[in-house]
Amino acid sequence: MVSQGGGGWGDPLDRIADDVLGDLHDGIISRGAMFDTYGVVLADDAGTIDFEGTSQRRDLLRHLRLSAKN
Numbered sequence: 001m002v003s004q005g006g007g008g009w010g011d012p013l014d015r016i017a018d019d020v021l022g023d024l025h026d027g028i029i030s031r032g033a034m035f036d037t038y039g040v041v042l043a044d045d046a047g048t049i050d051f052e053g054t055s056q057r058r059d060l061l062r063h064l065r066l067s068a069k070n
Contacts, residue, residue, distance in 0.1 A: 012038045013058045017049050 020038045023029045025047070034040045039061045041053035 013061055017051065017054050021047060021049055 015038055017038075017040045020029070020034055020040045024031065024034050029038070031042075034042075035057070039054060039058035041050040041057050042048065043050035043053070
């Protein structure tokens with residue numbers, strides 16, 4: 001049996017930012033995916049999450065989704 005990878009569960013923008021950061025450190029996702037797919041913003045190169053920036057990025061991504069549907 002051959003299978004592709006799983007698509008995940010739920011909206012990636014609802015994933016806990018600390019869990020997304022853990023995925024980055026574990027090599028499961030890239031920085032690009034963290035920003036573009038999960039909407040998580042880092043405050044610095046040390047890997048500190050910018051929670052305000054993350055909230056704003058996620059709001060923007062949600063807005064872009066809704067405007068693309070119209």
